Amino acid sequence: xxxxxxxxxxxxxxxxxxxxxxxxxxxLCHLVQEDLGYLSNESVEWIxxxxxxxxxxxxxxxxxxxxxxxxxxxKYQVRVCRTLSCAxxxxxxxxxxxxxxxxxxxxxxxxxxxxxxxxVECHADCGRAPVVMIGEKEYTGIKTDEAHELIERIxxxxxxxx
Amino acid sequence: xxxxxxxxxxxxxxxxxxTNDIDCYIKHxxxxxxxxxxxxxxxxxxxxxxxxxxxxxxxxxxxxxxxWKFLDRKSGKPIYLICNADESEPGTFKDRQxxxxxxxxxxxxxxxxxxxxxxxxxxxYIRGEFFEGYKILERAIEEARVKNFLGDNIxxxxxxxxIIVHRGAGAYICGEETGLIESLxxxxxxxxxxxxxxxxxxxxxxxxxxxxxxxxLCDVKHVINMGGKEFAKIGTPGNTGTRIWCVSGHVQKPxxxxxxxxxxxxxxxxxxxxxxxxxxxxLKAVIPGGSSxxxxxxxxxxxxxxxxxxxxxxxxxxxxxxxxxxxxxxSMSGSGGVIIMDDSTDMVEALANINxxxxxxxxxxxxxxxxxxxxMKKITTRMCTGxxxxxxxxxxxxxxxxxxxxxxxxxxxxxxxxxxxxxxxxKDEFEAKAKEQAILRxxxxxxxxxxxxx
Ligand SMILES: Cc1cc2nc3c(=O)[nH]c(=O)nc-3n(C[C@H](O)[C@H](O)[C@H](O)COP(=O)(O)O)c2cc1C
Ligand code: SF4
Ligand code: FES
Numbered sequence: 001x002x003x004x005x006x007x008x009x010x011x012x013x014x015x016x017x018x019x020x021x022x023x024x025x026x027x028l029c030h031l032v033q034e035d036l037g038y039l040s041n042e043s044v045e046w047i048x049x050x051x052x053x054x055x056x057x058x059x060x061x062x063x064x065x066x067x068x069x070x071x072x073x074x075k076y077q078v079r080v081c082r083t084l085s086c087a088x089x090x091x092x093x094x095x096x097x098x099x100x101x102x103x104x105x106x107x108x109x110x111x112x113x114x115x116x117x118x119x120v121e122c123h124a125d126c127g128r129a130p131v132v133m134i135g136e137k138e139y140t141g142i143k144t145d146e147a148h149e150l151i152e153r154i155x156x157x158x159x160x161x162x
Numbered sequence: 163x164x165x166x167x168x169x170x171x172x173x174x175x176x177x178x179x180x181t182n183d184i185d186c187y188i189k190h191x192x193x194x195x196x197x198x199x200x201x202x203x204x205x206x207x208x209x210x211x212x213x214x215x216x217x218x219x220x221x222x223x224x225x226x227x228x229x230w231k232f233l234d235r236k237s238g239k240p241i242y243l244i245c246n247a248d249e250s251e252p253g254t255f256k257d258r259q260x261x262x263x264x265x266x267x268x269x270x271x272x273x274x275x276x277x278x279x280x281x282x283x284x285x286x287y288i289r290g291e292f293f294e295g296y297k298i299l300e301r302a303i304e305e306a307r308v309k310n311f312l313g314d315n316i317x318x319x320x321x322x323x324x325i326i327v328h329r330g331a332g333a334y335i336c337g338e339e340t341g342l343i344e345s346l347x348x349x350x351x352x353x354x355x356x357x358x359x360x361x362x363x364x365x366x367x368x369x370x371x372x373x374x375x376x377x378x379l380c381d382v383k384h385v386i387n388m389g390g391k392e393f394a395k396i397g398t399p400g401n402t403g404t405r406i407w408c409v410s411g412h413v414q415k416p417x418x419x420x421x422x423x424x425x426x427x428x429x430x431x432x433x434x435x436x437x438x439x440x441x442x443x444x445l446k447a448v449i450p451g452g453s454s455x456x457x458x459x460x461x462x463x464x465x466x467x468x469x470x471x472x473x474x475x476x477x478x479x480x481x482x483x484x485x486x487x488x489x490x491x492x493s494m495s496g497s498g499g500v501i502i503m504d505d506s507t508d509m510v511e512a513l514a515n516i517n518x519x520x521x522x523x524x525x526x527x528x529x530x531x532x533x534x535x536x537x538m539k540k541i542t543t544r545m546c547t548g549x550x551x552x553x554x555x556x557x558x559x560x561x562x563x564x565x566x567x568x569x570x571x572x573x574x575x576x577x578x579x580x581x582x583x584x585x586x587x588x589k590d591e592f593e594a595k596a597k598e599q600a601i602l603r604x605x606x607x608x609x610x611x612x613x614x615x616x
Contacts, residue, residue, distance in 0.1 A: 017324075017326055018326070019240075019283065019367060020347065020348075020367055022347060022348035022349075023328075023346055023347055023348045024348065025348035025349075026328070026329070026330070026331060026345065026348060027328065027329065029331070030290070030329055030331065051348075053348075057348070057349075060349075060350055061348070061349065061350055064333065064350040064351070065290070065330070065331030065332055065333050066331070066332035066333060067290045067291070067331040067332035068331055068332075079291075082515075082518075083252045083453070083515070083519055084252055084253070084411075084449075084453055084501060084512060084515050084516060084519075084615070085252065085253055085410035085411055085416075085501055087515050087614070087615040087616075088410075088411045088412060088501075088503065088507070088512075088615065089411075090614075092613075092614055092615070092616075093614070120291070120332070121250070121252070121332075121334060121519055121522060121523065122250065122251075122252040122253070122254075122453075122519070123291050124249040124250065124254060124255045124257070124258050124289070124291075124292075125255050125258060126252070126253050126254070126255055126408065126410035126411075126416070126499070126501075127255055127408060127409065127410050127416040127417045127418060128416070129410060129416075133291065136293035136294070137293075138294070162293070
């Protein structure tokens with residue numbers, strides 16, 4: 001396990017704050033994933049050990065929460081909200097544009113590893129639909145033209161991800 | 163003329179120059195209510211909250227003061243406060259505004275409430291996708307700690323309280339309070355069965371726990387500020403305080419708007435506040451309180467008797483926006499997420515979209531929910547993509563009827579209500595779709611159709 005010192009520091013700071021250290025399981029999954037990109041079996045075992053739990057205790061949460069990933073993701077994680085308010089504003093069309101631009105079916109990673117494209121459920125910004133997230137950054141009002149612009153910025157590497 | 167908002171919670175947000183740092187908050191009178199709270203006895207604050215009549219803004223509308231009364235104070239175990247910032251009911255985006263633009267108001271509300279119930283540790287359970295909101299809250303908490311508004315011996319008193327911001331990871335069911343508690347304990351967010359697991363008695367770590375929504379906890383701050391009686395004068399009896407309505411869908415100006423309860427009608431909200439529908443469009447339907455609330459049809463008449471015995475006869479535009487009125491018309495104010503649909507909307511597709519959501523989000527513990535909700539999704543999806551069968555409408559309804567009331571948590575109802583209400587109100591559209599496809603099939607033609615909502 002090759003975690004950054006800053007990640008280890010955050011973990012050491014966080015675990016003792018909880019009355020029961022098992023509560024730190026989800027936060028640790030986030031921290032390790034942020035550092036390494038996804039949660040491998042090795043990561044799962046490491047987190048379990050750090051919290052005196054069995055690997056299955058971590059595995060069962062990794063498989064439950066959609067934001068936790070067990071495989072490497074593309075350089076850009078593109079999440080398109082497809083829930084009703086976004087759909088009413090054209091989210092499915094927006095998503096198709098991403099699919100075509102990167103030759104990447106929603107739910108997969110493009111062959112060149114540039115983008116992982118997925119549908120997500122309501123991101124609580126429905127008044128500015130359609131909502132798309134790239135990495136940790138939220139983009140709102142992404143209709144045809146805006147999607148086109150985002151696609152260009154992903155291709156030339158100038159898009160903000162946080 | 164446009165109707166003016168009356169902002170209480172969002173009073174300063176969106177004002178030019180108002181920022182989310184602590185200095186700005188203090189300059190606008192921030193943390194004065196916390197100081198006031200510390201001069202009161204905790205039980206007196208609970209009494210004020212009870213008198214204020216403030217009802218939960220997270221979905222169920224349960225009176226906060228009453229919930230606090232149920233708290234098991236005799237167990238000798240620590241008491242916990244959890245702020246539900248999961249904000250995951252489709253159509254809802256009010257808590258986001260508070261977290262992003264006025265995090266200290268929330269922190270002050272949490273501290274006032276924690277002091278009132280004598281919790282020494284509070285959690286903010288925030289949905290994982292709120293990356294920025296999480297950072298904003300973390301920073302705000304550190305700012306408040308430096309000024310001794312939280313942490314050890316707050317404001318020189320012998321009361322100490324810390325706040326931990328805990329991130330979810332993309333599961334809607336974490337919004338359900340017992341699912342949230344399981345999640346906070348480091349497990350899958352499988353809701354617990356009530357009884358016995360009422361959080362106020364057996365909550366986090368099996369200790370008495372209060373779970374309240376972001377907006378509710380902000381209201382507590384204002385209750386302390388003006389006193390329960392004054393607070394109760396906003397709105398109508400039984401529907402006190404303001405509410406932030408989140409309007410999305412087919413209107414000119416979607417957004418969040420704060421009004422006293424019953425201070426605006428659905429028609430005023432749509433036409434005066436949100437600028438009406440898109441050009442050339444007519445209103446078709448409204449989902450008034452997040453996607454699980456029952457849909458209202460634009461041409462319905464709603465008649466009946468109010469609690470006080472007076473009769474009402476409303477068109478959709480006349481419905482006062484408050485807890486009781488929306489339940490009188492057979493729906494609910496829920497989380498305040500108002501989704502507007504105009505006459506371009508295919509209702510079968512809209513329901514298919516909603517079913518997709520609930521099928522994705524079932525936690526899987528109860529068979530009726532785990533099996534039934536994906537089944538409903540399968541039926542509505544095939545109805546949209548060319549595989550509709552004539553018996554589908556009745557099948558759909560029978561599946562929904564067998565889920566609601568037979569599950570551990572209210573997700574079962576949340577998933578069934580849209581199906582039941584869409585079918586009750588738009589049955590003709592479902593039947594027409596099935597018939598149309600049956601005819602095409604008989605003629606040997608392709609039934610596949612383009613869809614836009616699924
Ligand atoms: C399926 C489901 C999802 C829920 N999601 C949320 C949510 O995202 N945010 C929220 O505050 N309450 C949500 N609730 C309601 C909570 O269970 C709980 O009643 C609420 O947080 C209590 O706070 P309040 O009394 O202040 O409203 C949900 C309930 C159910 C059944
Ligand atoms: S009703 Fe659905 S979401 Fe709720 S506990 Fe049962 S399976 Fe889980
Ligand atoms: S429906 Fe997309 S943000 Fe709510």
